Amino acid sequence: MKYNYLIGAISLLLFSCVQIPDAQKSDPDPDPDTTQKVLYIYPFGTEPQTVTAQVVIHTDGTVDLSKVTAEIPPLKYNKSLLLLLTQDDCKQAAYCTTWAAIHGKPLSLKYYYDASHLQAGDLPPDAYSLGKTLGSTDGAGNEVRFSFATTLSAELSYMDATPVVQQGWTKDYYRFFMKAGLIWEDVAEMVNYGVGISFHDLRTRTVNNADTLQNHLVIAQRLIQQKLNGRGCIMMAEPNGNRTYITAAQAYSPIKIMTAQSGALELRPYEVSNDLDKQVLLRTFHDSPLTVLAAIQQQMQRPAAQRTAISLGIHGTDSSWANFLLWLNDTYGKDGSDEVWMPSMEEYYHYNYLRFHATIDTHIEQSDLHLTITLPSNLYAYYPALTLDLKGMPFKAVTAVGSGSTVTGLSFSSYGADTLMVNMDCRQALLAHATHYVEQYQKSPSASNKADARYFVGQLKESEHKTRLLNTIR
Numbered sequence: 001m002k003y004n005y006l007i008g009a010i011s012l013l014l015f016s017c018v019q020i021p022d023a024q025k026s027d028p029d030p031d032p033d034t035t036q037k038v039l040y041i042y043p044f045g046t047e048p049q050t051v052t053a054q055v056v057i058h059t060d061g062t063v064d065l066s067k068v069t070a071e072i073p074p075l076k077y078n079k080s081l082l083l084l085l086t087q088d089d090c091k092q093a094a095y096c097t098t099w100a101a102i103h104g105k106p107l108s109l110k111y112y113y114d115a116s117h118l119q120a121g122d123l124p125p126d127a128y129s130l131g132k133t134l135g136s137t138d139g140a141g142n143e144v145r146f147s148f149a150t151t152l153s154a155e156l157s158y159m160d161a162t163p164v165v166q167q168g169w170t171k172d173y174y175r176f177f178m179k180a181g182l183i184w185e186d187v188a189e190m191v192n193y194g195v196g197i198s199f200h201d202l203r204t205r206t207v208n209n210a211d212t213l214q215n216h217l218v219i220a221q222r223l224i225q226q227k228l229n230g231r232g233c234i235m236m237a238e239p240n241g242n243r244t245y246i247t248a249a250q251a252y253s254p255i256k257i258m259t260a261q262s263g264a265l266e267l268r269p270y271e272v273s274n275d276l277d278k279q280v281l282l283r284t285f286h287d288s289p290l291t292v293l294a295a296i297q298q299q300m301q302r303p304a305a306q307r308t309a310i311s312l313g314i315h316g317t318d319s320s321w322a323n324f325l326l327w328l329n330d331t332y333g334k335d336g337s338d339e340v341w342m343p344s345m346e347e348y349y350h351y352n353y354l355r356f357h358a359t360i361d362t363h364i365e366q367s368d369l370h371l372t373i374t375l376p377s378n379l380y381a382y383y384p385a386l387t388l389d390l391k392g393m394p395f396k397a398v399t400a401v402g403s404g405s406t407v408t409g410l411s412f413s414s415y416g417a418d419t420l421m422v423n424m425d426c427r428q429a430l431l432a433h434a435t436h437y438v439e440q441y442q443k444s445p446s447a448s449n450k451a452d453a454r455y456f457v458g459q460l461k462e463s464e465h466k467t468r469l470l471n472t473i474r
Contacts, residue, residue, distance in 0.1 A: 039115075039188045040436055043429050045230015049377035051384045051426045054370070054404030059397045061367040068369060068392040070362065072355045074269045076387045077139045077423065078415055079341035080304035081296070081332065082269050084311040085148035086237050086259055086283060086345060088200055090159070092179050093317045094150040095186035101322035102146045103193060104133040104448050109319055111176035114163040115185045122167040124176045130322065133451060134329040136338050138423050140411035142458050143334060146325060146342040150182065150190065151200035151237050154223040155216065159184050184227045191228060192433075196344025198235040199255070202245075213248035221254060232380035235259070235346050237313070238280075250278055254379055257349040259283045259311065267309040275356040276349060283311040289324030296332070300339070311345075350383040358386060369393070375426060384426040385409070393420040403461060410461035431465055438469050 059065070075082055087094040092112050100107055111124035135145035153159060158180035166175060191197065202216035224233050236249035238260035249255040256277055258264075264282035286292050292312060299307045314321065332340040343351070354375055361372040375384045395414030401422060403410050409425030427433075434456040441453040453473045460466040 039185055040192065041188045041229035041231075042192050042433055043229055044191075044232075044382055045225070047382055047384075047428060049379075049381060051375040051406055053373045053375065053407045053424060053426055055373065055388075055407065055410075055422060055424060056402045057369040057371070057390065057393065057398060057420065057422075058400040058402065059367045059369070059393075060399055063367075063393060063397045065364045065367075065369045068362075068390055070360045070371060071389045071391065072358065072360075073387055073389055074272065074352075074355070075341050076343070076351050076385075077136070077144065077341060078387060078389070078421060079136065079339055081299060081307055081340045082267070082309040082348065083296070083328070083340055083342040084259075084267075084281075084283070084309060084345050084348060085342070086198060086311075086313050087148060087150045087317065088237060088239070088313060088315050090151050090153040090156075090181040090200065091316050092182055092186070094148075094182060094195075095190060097317040097319075097322055098148060098150075098325075099190050099193065099195060101130060101325050102134045104129060104131070104451060107319065107322055108176070111173060112178045113176055114179075114183060115189045116163040116165050117175070120165045120167050122165050122175075125170070125173060130326055132329075132335075133455070134325050134333065136329075136333045136340055136342070138411050139338075139415065139421055140413035140423065142411055143455055144341075145193070145455065146328070146333070147194045147196065147344045147347065148342070149196035149198050149235060149237070149344040149346065150187070151198045152187065152220070152224060152233070153181055153201060153203075154220040154227070155203035156181070159187075159227075188228060191231060194344065194347070196235065196346040197224065197228075197231075197233050198237045198259075198345075199233055199245075199249070200237050201239045207242055208244050210244050210247040210251065213245060214252050217248060217252045217255070231382070234349070234380050237283075246280060256353075256379075257281065257345060259313070259345060261285065261313065267311060268307065269309055269352075270305040270307070272352060275353045277353070281309075281311060281345070283313040285313045289320055289327075292324060293327065296328075300332070347383045350378065350381050351385070353378055353381075354384075354386055360388070373424070382427075386424055388422045388424070389415060390420040390422065392418055394418045395420055407461060409459045425459065430460060434460055434466075434469060438472055441473055 087098060096113050106123050106127040106129055108124040108126050133145055135143055138144050161183045164175040202213055204212055204216050206212040232254060234254055234256040236255050236258040238245050246258055249258050258280040260280050264280040266282045296310055330336050357376045359374045363370050398420055401412045406426050407424050408427055408430035412422045415421035437453045437456045441449040450473055457469045
């Protein structure tokens with residue numbers, strides 16, 4: 001495949017976008033709304049650090065359960081290509097372009113907006129939409145949207161800025177000019193959707209002293225936790241090729257994973273033989289999404305077990321990057337061959353960590369296989385989720401899959417001729433999280449809010465609560 005698809009998609013985007021109706025019909029009172037909104041943030045600080053989960057596979061009695069083995073595959077959902085994206089320099093475009101494109105939110109060819117603008121319906125005059133959300137599936141028919149990591153500048157005051165909201169004001173569009181960087185309300189919205197966060201530049205001129213940098217990591221960590229409901233940061237993205245940042249990060253215990261442009265590990269997921277704790281993973285900066293497209297196609301020509309992860313570093317994003325994500329969705333994502341997993345780097349780290357440290361105990365009761373899975377403690381671990389492959393368990397022999405109360409999300413499907421794939425999620429606030437987005441849809445019943453409500457409810461395991469929520473948004 002050449003680059004025709006992406007080039008064509010970019011052309012289509014520029015000339016025949018899905019337009020968002022213009023609600024700006026008159027010029028109201030020009031006094032801006034700068035009221036600080038009370039933000040909803042997932043309760044990261046209360047997530048349990050160690051989880052024991054119970055899963056029961058009910059069968060029709062035709063399977064020799066003593067021969068069934070449980071394994072955690074190298075990539076979640078048994079995907080064959082890992083794509084990691086880190087957006088540097090705390091750019092506002094991480095919210096209103098990268099995040100917005102993935103989640104079907106408005107885009108602009110020349111302007112920028114914040115979470116308060118989106119909530120109020122105060123959008124740039126050229127706002128358009130890709131018309132759908134972007135991602136892959138969990139192999140059992142449920143959407144898993146793409147994700148990425150954004151760097152933060154927690155010590156800098158620009159993150160505390162309050163947007164000017166002037167719904168209907170058309171005499172000028174200064175409020176949509178690019179800010180110095182991301183603001184906290186944008187970050188709060190992004191992490192609610194699974195976006196990862198990373199340390200990057202710190203507020204000091206003494207950037208070649210590891211001890212000074214480590215002191216500023218402590219300050220930045222405290223600020224992040226204050227602003228994001230107890231959420232801690234475990235990642236460092238090396239800024240400007242300055243290796244001292246990596247030295248400081250390796251000495252600062254909360255940081256578990258790092259990424260850099262050189263002197264780093266080229267990640268081949270199927271060959272990983274350890275938990276990657278304190279490892280530095282290689283990333284590559286690309287000037288154009290066309291070169292990323294070529295790199296992906298090169299990897300897809302290799303057998304899955306030999307593929308190298310596509311690990312990208314980018315700064316600002318624009319419509320060409322939005323279209324790259326659209327191409328990825330349509331080619332290797334949920335609307336294509338469904339082979340790619342695109343999590344944040346910290347989510348991949350946690351999943352791989354659990355591969356090597358989770359324990360799986362089994363016992364048999366008549367025709368049922370009982371699994372006890374222990375997900376061990378790890379600092380700031382917000383992804384207590386696994387894919388399990390039960391080999392020797394054909395899907396046709398399974399009559400039902402159940403779980404204990406600590407399992408909040410559960411799906412299953414066949415994987416190959418004699419393997420049952422089980423996806424489990426143990427985030428303790430998953431139901432409350434889904435309920436929040438259902439209530440948000442009820443308050444503002446837009447198509448995008450409905451898609452979000454269905455997305456988060458879809459992450460829940462089957463239950464009366466899930467059925468009730470689905471009935472609310474039908």
